[in-house]
Amino acid sequence: MNVTIQAPQTAPMHDKTPQGATLRLRDLVKRFASGPPAVAGINLDMAADEFVVLVGPSGCGKSTTLRLIAGLETATSGDIEIAGKRVNDQGAAQRDVAMVFQNYALYPHMTVAQNIAFGLRRRGVSRAEAKAAVAEAARALELTDLMHRMPGDLSGGQKQRVAMGRAIVRNPRLFLFDEPLSNLDARLRLTMRTEIKRMHARVPTTTIYVTHDQTEAMTMADRVVVMNAGRIEQIGTPMEIYNTPVSRFVAEFIGAPAMTFADGVLTDTALTLGNGLRLPAPATPHRGPVTLGLRPEALRLASTGLPARLELLEPLGAETLALWQTDALGPVWVRLNPRPDLRPGATGCLQPDMTRAHLFDPQTGQRLT
Amino acid sequence: MTPRVGDMLTYLAGIVLAALFLMPLLWLVSLSLRTPAEVYLGAARFIPEAPTLDNFRQILTDGAFGTYLWNAVKLCALGALGAVIVATPAAYAASRFTFRGKGPLMVGILMVQMISPLVVIIPLYRYLDRLGMLESHLSVIAVYMAIGVPLSVWLIKVGFDTIPPALEEAAAIDGCNRADILMRITLPLAAPALASAFILNMIMGWSQFLVPFILLTRDGQLPIAVAIYNFAGSSSASTTQLLAAACLVAVVPALAAFLALQRLIVRAIMAGAVKG
Ligand SMILES: Nc1ncnc2c1ncn2[C@@H]1O[C@H](COP(=O)(O)OP(=O)(O)O)[C@@H](O)[C@H]1O
Numbered sequence: 001m002n003v004t005i006q007a008p009q010t011a012p013m014h015d016k017t018p019q020g021a022t023l024r025l026r027d028l029v030k031r032f033a034s035g036p037p038a039v040a041g042i043n044l045d046m047a048a049d050e051f052v053v054l055v056g057p058s059g060c061g062k063s064t065t066l067r068l069i070a071g072l073e074t075a076t077s078g079d080i081e082i083a084g085k086r087v088n089d090q091g092a093a094q095r096d097v098a099m100v101f102q103n104y105a106l107y108p109h110m111t112v113a114q115n116i117a118f119g120l121r122r123r124g125v126s127r128a129e130a131k132a133a134v135a136e137a138a139r140a141l142e143l144t145d146l147m148h149r150m151p152g153d154l155s156g157g158q159k160q161r162v163a164m165g166r167a168i169v170r171n172p173r174l175f176l177f178d179e180p181l182s183n184l185d186a187r188l189r190l191t192m193r194t195e196i197k198r199m200h201a202r203v204p205t206t207t208i209y210v211t212h213d214q215t216e217a218m219t220m221a222d223r224v225v226v227m228n229a230g231r232i233e234q235i236g237t238p239m240e241i242y243n244t245p246v247s248r249f250v251a252e253f254i255g256a257p258a259m260t261f262a263d264g265v266l267t268d269t270a271l272t273l274g275n276g277l278r279l280p281a282p283a284t285p286h287r288g289p290v291t292l293g294l295r296p297e298a299l300r301l302a303s304t305g306l307p308a309r310l311e312l313l314e315p316l317g318a319e320t321l322a323l324w325q326t327d328a329l330g331p332v333w334v335r336l337n338p339r340p341d342l343r344p345g346a347t348g349c350l351q352p353d354m355t356r357a358h359l360f361d362p363q364t365g366q367r368l369t
Numbered sequence: 370m371t372p373r374v375g376d377m378l379t380y381l382a383g384i385v386l387a388a389l390f391l392m393p394l395l396w397l398v399s400l401s402l403r404t405p406a407e408v409y410l411g412a413a414r415f416i417p418e419a420p421t422l423d424n425f426r427q428i429l430t431d432g433a434f435g436t437y438l439w440n441a442v443k444l445c446a447l448g449a450l451g452a453v454i455v456a457t458p459a460a461y462a463a464s465r466f467t468f469r470g471k472g473p474l475m476v477g478i479l480m481v482q483m484i485s486p487l488v489v490i491i492p493l494y495r496y497l498d499r500l501g502m503l504e505s506h507l508s509v510i511a512v513y514m515a516i517g518v519p520l521s522v523w524l525i526k527v528g529f530d531t532i533p534p535a536l537e538e539a540a541a542i543d544g545c546n547r548a549d550i551l552m553r554i555t556l557p558l559a560a561p562a563l564a565s566a567f568i569l570n571m572i573m574g575w576s577q578f579l580v581p582f583i584l585l586t587r588d589g590q591l592p593i594a595v596a597i598y599n600f601a602g603s604s605s606a607s608t609t610q611l612l613a614a615a616c617l618v619a620v621v622p623a624l625a626a627f628l629a630l631q632r633l634i635v636r637a638i639m640a641g642a643v644k645g
Pocket residue numbers: 032033034035037038056057058059060061062063064065
């Protein structure tokens with residue numbers, strides 16, 4: 001009979017606690033046989049025990065970057081330094097990193113216990129020591145009752161926990177996640193998201209977490225790295241990325257519902273949109289053609305402003321999202337209080353808060369200040 | 370046509386096929402249980418009046434017979450093992466690496482399979498003669514290996530294809546070098562494919578007649594199939610019942626082993642298929 005004993009929240013996983021390593025990427029490039037480079041010159045400095053999320057659309061080079069760091073791909077050029085030492089020429093086995101794969105990649109012919117112990121045993125940890133470490137990891141991840149099951153008999157969430165157990169038990173210098181939650185249902189994804197963050201708080205390790213989900217990026221990261229077509233668009237804290245996106249790409253990708261964009265011309269006195277609508281000029285020295293970006297919270301219902309017709313409501317409980325159709329901006333999302341006294345088809349006016357407006361160069365997409 | 374009629378036709382075809390293969394076998398059983406006198410009654414006495422196990426006793430107590438059986442097992446098993454050992458690295462490369470000309474190479478390997486040993490047996494004989502390898506089990510085993518390799522490469526490659534590369538990558542990150550990965554992850558997971566290839570080669574070798582018949586002549590080296598043939602050719606019809614018993618003893622263990630192992634293989638492959 002197994003009795004699950006919850007480890008105290010503050011207990012360290014191991015007695016010996018080598019902290020996570022620093023990571024430095026210098027002009028990292030990866031070119032495959034065909035097509036444009038998958039990774040086209042990336043620079044990144046990570047502090048020890050930092051939690052960084054790589055986010056971007058599918059195919060932008062996130063997985064390739066992670067696999068380069070893990071040693072599963074060889075870099076075309078550039079340097080990868082772990083704990084200040086160049087590791088380009090080391091194989092995956094020597095880099096002492098751990099990775100959680102999208103499909104978990106559990107060894108199907110081994111029990112849960114053997115799966116978790118495998119890496120320890122290969123690194124020469126004695127059987128007894130490995131057993132103790134595995135038991136501890138199992139307790140932390142509530143896997144104790146599953147230790148003798150085969151991976152084929154586990155649910156998606158349980159496999160996910162085993163994959164994490166296999167990674168944390170080794171106390172690696174770097175912890176790599178490649179879209180670990182994308183195969184789970186929405187509820188489980190939320191639970192595991194919290195779990196991963198709690199694990200990181202309890203056992204701090206330098207962590208790179210790859211996702212295409214901007215919500216995961218915003219909620220989990222110490223710092224977010226937004227990638228686009230093999231390059232880094234922006235690095236910053238979630239709030240920096242949200243509040244001052246450096247490009248239209250970042251502004252579009254981060255934040256849900258998405259930012260609304262409209263082209264216009266900025267003069268000393270006003271910002272004139274394409275259809276002739278004049279808005280107060282935001283405080284900027286810039287003049288000429290601009291792209292205006294407004295987040296849902298930069299617009300509110302008012303007695304004057306852009307005429308709009310309510311298309312649909314999305315009640316979320318704590319707030320309600322409203323999609324308005326406007327002549328000036330097209331469809332725009334606006335955040336409303338939870339129980340607005342409105343029905344689809346209603347008309348009203350939307351007042352933009354120009355102090356919260358974002359301006360981008362229409363040609364380059366770069367932020368204008 | 371309703372599914373039910375389709376089912377019935379399938380069963381009918383199955384029964385006809387089974388009868389086709391079972392009749393000679395039953396005929397053998399019938400002959401092997403007869404006394405020498407009854408053998409002359411032919412088909413009229415399908416169920417012998419005085420069934421006897423005497424023929425089997427006589428065969429099984431004959432020391433030479435045991436030697437022939439052992440020779441057959443040895444040649445088949447070592448030939449099959451050799452083929453699997455040679456085919457495995459080739460299959461791994463075919464499954465995991467991309468290189469120029471891989472498609473044509475794989476088709477070429479399969480085409481070797483289509484060459485009957487009959488076609489090459491004369492040059493093969495002269496070739497082995499030059500090497501001084503006639504009259505040796507090693508030469509027969511080598512030929513069995515060569516015959517078994519092409520199909521084995523394909524079978525094992527397909528087995529490797531079903532193993533996600535991510536498992537090997539996970540093992541690399543867990544600290545394994547290439548050899549470790551192969552021994553601890555890839556080969557264990559390919560076990561069903563390796564076993565299938567081995568058993569298929571065993572069966573091919575067991576039904577092999579021409580190669581040992583040509584390459585071996587010394588009596589003590591002959592496998593059972595060739596020994597029975599020689600026996601039949603050299604003795605009078607009064608030994609028909611002994612011949613039948615010998616054939617059964619040679620065939621039935623192979624059949625039984627095949628049926629037992631086939632179930633095992635199917636189960637292993639199914640386990641692999643649902644592990645998802
Ligand atoms: N092994 C490979 N061979 C060739 N091209 C590849 C390979 N792996 C990835 N790519 C290409 O590199 C680009 C980036 O892929 P990836 O890093 O997987 O993107 P992401 O993880 O952000 O979705 C894609 O265009 C993909 O097609």
